[in-house]
Amino acid sequence: MISDIRPFRKIIRKKTKEVKVGKIKVGGDNPITVQTMTNTLTTDHKSTIEQINKVTEAGADIVRVSCPDQNSTKSLKTIIKNVDVPIVADIHFHYKRAIEAAENGADCLRINPGNIGDIKRIAEVISAAKNNNCSIRIGVNAGSLERDILEKYREPCPEALVESALRNIEILENMNFTNLKVSVKSSDVFLSIAAYRLLSEKTDYPLHLGITEAGSYLPGSIKTSIGFGSLLLGGIGDTIRVSLSDDPIEEIKVGNEILKSLNLRNRGVKIISCPSCARQAFQVIETVKKLEQKLSHIKEPITLSIIGCVVNGPGEAKQTQIGITGGGKDNHMLYLNGIDTEKVTTKDMIDKIVSLVEEKALSLQSK
Template identity: 75%
Template sequence: MSIRPFREIKRKNTKVINVGEVKVGGYNPISVQSMTNTLTSDSYSTIKQILEIQEAGADLVRVSCPDEESTKALKEIKKETQIPLVADIHFHYKRAIEAAENGANCLRINPGNIGDENKIKEVISAAENNNCSIRVGVNAGSLEKDILEKFKEPCPEALVESALRNIQILEDQNFENMKISVKSSDVFLSIAAYELLSEKTNYPLHLGITEAGGFVPGSIKSSIGIGKLLLNGIGDTIRVSLSDDPVEEVKVGNEILKSLNLRNRGVKIISCPSCARQAFKVIDTVKILEQKLSHIKEPVTLSVIGCVVNGPGEASMTDVGITGGGKGNNMLYLSGVQSEKILTDDIISKVVQEVEKKALEIKDRK
């Protein structure tokens, strides 16, 4: 069931680039990415984690390439995975060349940090020869010395000046296949930097609040910062940076997009916080349903409300709904219409069955 959103976001129409088979920019779907925390040289562990990240709903994945063993491992990793790979490179231009030649679809670098003009030309040549894009990644914690001296501290103007400088280095070599990020761990600094950068360039922007922290604080900071920018039409790809399992980053990223009606993937659950009126254990039920429905990729809406105060209204706007009733008789709604009474003990199995059926219908219509 499709409900017209109260507000539709008007996105900025940025330049479109390719990261592997994923189009980034323009009006293409906003992509979600995460980063592995395994040693990339340990190809077995890295492949395993990449597959988990992809299964969770990521569109892109970044891997760190600090040494030659890591860039060599990309060739094996690429054979065993389908998701586009972004190679994280710092300082050493040869690692960037090796990564491009061994299967990376994008290089995350700061051109100004990798050496003289000849080295930059070699990296650009490797990127062009291997259909590899570049992400210019500016971070408040690693700004150039002269920029820090000029602005005295990290500020929006400092991050944007660094970004524009690195963009110019690539443009001077006639390379424009790039996306840009200006990240900070400070929400306000990040928002202001991205807003300023969006005014000055039309390249696609990769959004994130870097080093956001653990699951709860990091998710909140990221939701506020990334969400504020997305609401204003800024951003083409996102990463939620958490001190947690990368799979959790993907889940939070997709939830941010779903909450803004920017991307529909998987089951969107509308549920109440529960109270003394609940006719079944809402919190426990939702936790179980989240786990049992995590495999579904089609956009299905599900409402789980513990009583009849708001339950019927929410159920009328979702594909599947369950509303608590008296004496263990709960009402199941399908496509907004009352269907049948369900005993409390049967809620999980019945809801899973109906959501899977609805997902199959949606898949067949594609």
């Protein structure tokens, strides 16, 4: 008897409420979205627009921009006119920045109403958000919990993060504002997982996943993958932001790869490649690097296997739409949909694969 792994492949997502962030819908049955945040000065709208357009090209669905001062919220107007993704204005403490951001076209405010101050100010922010079709993300962070919650629990713990989130949700609900999503971030993987699981039991609002301040590219990507992986496999998470001390494009790439690896969202080329060894009939590592770069513009979901020899090549080619298996004497086998189709040389291999992937992408576009 062989094990049937198909049930494991099918992740059953918790059905959350649907929230609109500009033209993108988050939660409900909508695909999980990938976000990042700009690291340019928001007042430098030229550089910010350039960075937003680059991350959009790399696959960002939503982009967050810091608004620490009035000049930044002013700059939002120009930025929003020149980009094609919903923009989230990141606001801390100052309610006027939130109002300005909503009035200047932000699609979402990342703000915790509990931090704004008195109820009159909160009401002004909510009214600006409502009048401008702007959603709100309640962004609870273990590093900046309310003082009374911290005193009650003594340290950031799942219950403390969730209490803060529920308190902020209640403030918004009491003002009839429900166009919201929530995050409970921490730099600790275990704390983040436990907090999101607990929050998911207590609310149906969409959850924005984040392992905050995860670190540099490699450790940050691994830490985030473990955290997001545990949550996503359990059906938790409607939008994700990988938080790396690196270029925002890398955050988008890692976010999309996490979703791809769980078959939650397949965008672009999924390459299956072997680590290579003395049996390789061509330089696998170098080939994969070149292909990743040359195929980064492809948005359609296409699978590609690049395997150095016949040990695993034919088997992997059966699982992918396009496949290459290294063969002796510079004779590599090209597979299309698992069927060996023609021999190619190392010299021609990359161009051949690129043109086949582009053709496949075009045919998928026209469907």
